[in-house]
Amino acid sequence: MTGSSTVSTHALHAALVPVPALVDERRTLYRLAAELFAPGTQLSDNLADHPIVRYEIGKALAGHGGLDPARLAEAASMRVRDAGIDVAADSMAADVLEAPLRIVAPRDARPEPLTVADGDRFEAALAVVAEGVRLFREIAPDMAADLLAHVSMLVVLKKESSGGLVSASSRYVPGIVLVDEPALPMEVAEALVHEGAHEKFFDLAIVKDFLDPRAEEADYFENSWSHARWPLEQTFAAWHAYSCLAQFNASTGTEQLGPDSLLPKAGMRAREIGAWLLAHEDELREDARWLLRGLAGDANENPGEGVVPSRVDSAVTLFPEIAEDCHFQPLPDVRYKRAATGRVVVGRVAQPPEVFWLDEDASWTLGQWCHDRTPKTFGWMLTRATEEWHVDSAAATARLGKALGSLLRSTLVERSDRAR
Structure with a gap:
């Protein structure tokens, strides 16, 4: 049973979704969400990975206010030091990182980050962190490559302020790991395994089923x-x-x-x-x-x-038979992005906001409006589906009907009598 299995966690993770694909899909979701709340906002990889940027986007998705691009720029300007992973170093880190420090704080504790303002004490901790990262990669290179891809920043806490917190992470501020001021490299390595596993889970939970x-x-x-x-x-x-x-x-x-x-x-x-x-x-x-x-x-x-179910209920076909001249079009407020894997994440600004993944056929169907949003007939889409899916007309009709049914049921697409 679990704990003694010879199957490696990193191999199972890779079978579920390889690291590059998982990271790209997560970035795609955050980029779409940012554009929903602040049209025109474009996130670089560094911004899309930044824990505070992800926290601010997560707050907006949860219905707790809008998204302030200036706040994202402020978070991105916080200085870090390279210790094999980025370590928060800015003397203003306590202000920028207020959210994760507050969320993980034990009762009656107010954790404070070690920064360059702490001089030699910070440099000593940074050296232990660097050795811990090196040790992790030496002891378990495959696991390190698997988990560290999901750790964007590490914060070292002053031991006297941490309230006994050994290490911590939070799904509300994904990508950041907090560790108590370490004395041994192995403490850092273990914290990265423990919290890196949580960070991996956070990413899996937002892109998989x-x-x-x-x-x-x-x-x-x-x-x-x-x-x-x-x-x-x-x-x-x-x-x-x-x-x-x-x-x-x-x-x-x-x-x-x-x-x-x-x-x-x-x-x-x-x-x-x-x-x-x-x-x-x-x-x-x-x-x-x-x-x-x-x-x-x-x-x-x-x-x-190989196919990931979606919150769009592809098991329901609202219209088992659709006339070939029936027209469809996406609703005006529907926005979507396609990840490098081909999967599509869809968003609508609603109360609360909605962001979710489509299955393979629904992704392809919505993609038929990627160049223009003019109404398209079922017959036109059926011809393309038959060619691109390499199936006969009957199979394409069933799959396309189911995909359109799911998109209609989720109010992403509507029927239209307007021909163009």
Whole structure:
């Protein structure tokens, strides 16, 4: 069972979606969201990866105000230092990073970042971080490449201010890892495994088929070591992190561990949480179930058979028979972007705002309006679908009808009697 499996986490992640594709799809989603709230906003890769930029976009998507491009530029101007990963160094970092510092703070603690203003103390911590990153890459190079791609910034906290926080991350500010002032490189390496696993999960959850809003109503898991009770999302994230830690632990050899290390306990905890998740897997969606069973040694070789289900319900066809001269067009407020993988993410400014991924056929169908938004007939699209999908007319008719039905049901496309 999980924790002792010989299947590597990085291999399963890559089978689900390779790192470059996952990062590109995540950037595509944030770029679309930024344009929804601030038309004309263009995010470079660095901006699309920046934790505070992603936090501000996430707030807007959650319906908590608009998006201020000036705030994004302010966050991007914060200075960092290279220690194998970017480390927050700016003397104003506490102001720029107010959100993650507040969100992860233990009760009655006000974590403060170490910065260049702390002189030699910061430089000493930076050296330990650099050695920890190097050690991680040396001990587990494949895992490091897999997880560090999702860590955009690391923040070192002053030990006297952290309230005993060993390491932390938050789905509300994805891409940032906070660590207590380290004494040993292994403390940094372990924190990057632990929090990097969370960051990987955050990215997977926004582009793949993991959880839906009903997950908040699922049973809570209570662990045996602290009797803390976790909702399903937190339970899955903890299982995923402990699974990665257990695999990393198998490679650490005689390296000295920190006093708060979870590595010796990781396998046992992964097994306990994994057993509970398997008993509650009906609450998980397709890709989450595949990853869970994969680490339990029970995954097939093709997760999702190559097609990712969408919030657009492709199982529902509103119009089983559509006349060839029936016209369709996207609604005026629909915006979408296509990732390098070909997947399409769609957005509408609504209350609350909506951003979601389409399945393969719905992506292709909406893409027929990529050059102009004039009404198009079902017959015109059917001819193109038959040619480009390399299927016969009957198969293309069924697939295109289902795709249009899903787009209509999601109010992304409407029927139109206006011919052009």
